[in-house]
Amino acid sequence: MSPIRVLAVDDSALMRNMLSAVVNQQPDMEMVGTAPDAFIARELIKQLNPDVLTLDIDMPRMDGLEFLSRLMRLRPMPVVMISSLTTRGSAATLRALEHGAVDFVPKPEHREEDNIARWSQLVIEKIRIAARARLTPPAPTARPLLAGIRVRQQSIIAIGSSTGGTEALRQVLMPLPVSTPGIVIAQHMPAGFTYSFAQRLDSLCQIAVREAQDGEPVLPGTALIAPGDRHMEIIGQDSGYRIRLSDAPAVxxxxxxxxxxFDSVARQASRHASAAILTGMGGDGARGLLHLRQTGAFTLAQSEATCVVFGMPREAIALGAAKKVVDLGDISQCLLDSFAYKSSPKTDSRR
Structure with missing residues (x-):
């Protein structure tokens, strides 16, 4: 198999050298070129035909967002953003994902050996995933609002996603009406980005979207996103639920x-829940989705044709965890319809 051909675009010579060293140490990839700005990058893309581009946001002459927008119109290719952890940087990164970037890697905050080693491994993983990613055209910025449903206090929606999930979540949440059960979301995202991500979705959606806080209730018409680098669970409270965050070891x-x-939703909500597993690499969420289905919840997985990376949904489907496999554009309605089905007196909670 031919190695993954990578082109790095960054105005920092240090970052270009770091990325080159990391990539060239891998047997399955090679750094075919580097560019300090978008104009040189444009010529190198024509000459070198790379498989994956790493792209900085803050660059002279033309910033990374403008270059990415032009690139995805004229020569779509997998792009991994190399992003600052500042508030401005995280907001720009989210816009880059909307423009078609596959994923992003925060720039290393500290130069200690252990931190650089972890960052290097993350860069390699993201490039490998990007090389296999399915490029999808940008979704419309507006979608028709769906009809509301009767919301029961115990009803809840749980969603899990990873690579490609920021855009998938935008498409799922935007059409949902205020009369939607409370939503809890685990999106693989580092600390420092989930707050901006929630703010961005909140500005686009009819429902309220925010980064979850420990102890807050899960309310209808609200989506709560797990903070980066913290686990999120729900626990019972009266006839509803509240959030519990923890720093327990990674799972x-x-x-x-x-x-x-998903496991916490299965324990607390069981048949009152509906859950969706969206695009992403690996198998996180597959067993939790199976647990949900076994307790009577309605479960679905995003279809391969609409996933950026068909990893997590593939694992869930293989386990028999998904009652339905649904195209991304139909997931919002399918989740709402599942609650009408639950309210039917003939419903079999085990389905």
């Missing part, structure tokens, strides 16, 4: 872990 190499969230 399936992730914190937040989709399995941790």
């Amino acid at each position: 399936n190499r992730h914190r937040p872990s989709v399995d941790v969230l």
Whole structure:
């Protein structure tokens, strides 16, 4: 198999050298070129035909967002953003994902050997995933609002996602009406980005979207996103639920872990829950989705044709965890319809 051909675009010579060293140490990839700005990158893309591009956001002459937007219109290819952890940087990174970037890697905050080693491993993983990713055209910025449903206090929706999940979640949440059961979400994302991500979704959706806080209630018409680097669970409170956050060890190499969230929803809500597992690499969430289905919850997995990375849904389907496999554009309605089905007196809670 041919090695993955990588081109790094960054105005920092140090970052270009770091990325080159990391990539060239891998047997399955090679750094075919580096560029200090978008104009040189444009010429190198034509000459070198790379498989994956790593792209900085803050660059002279043309910033990474503008270059990415032009690139995805004229020559779509897998792009991994190399992003600052600042508030401005996280907001720009989310816009890059909307423009079609596959994923992102925060720039290392500290230069200690252990931190650089972890960062290097993350870069390699993201490049490998990007090389296999399915590029999807940008979704419309607006979608028709769906009809509301009668919301019961015990009803709840749980969603898990990873690579490609920021855009998938946007498409799922935007059409949902205020009369939607409370939603809890585990999206694999580092600390420092989930707050901006929630703010961005909140500005686009009819429902309220925010980063979850420990102890807060799960309310209808609200989606709560697990903070980066913290597990999120629900616990029973009267006839509803509230959030519990923890710093427990990573599960399936992730914190937040989709399995941790799904298992808690299965224990607390069982047949009152509906759950969806969306695009992402690996198997996090597959066993939790099976647990949910076994307790009577309605479960679905995103279809391969609409996933950026068909990993987590594939694992869930293989386990028999998904009652339905659904295209991304139909997931919102399918989740709402599942509650009408639950309210039917003939419903078999085990399905």
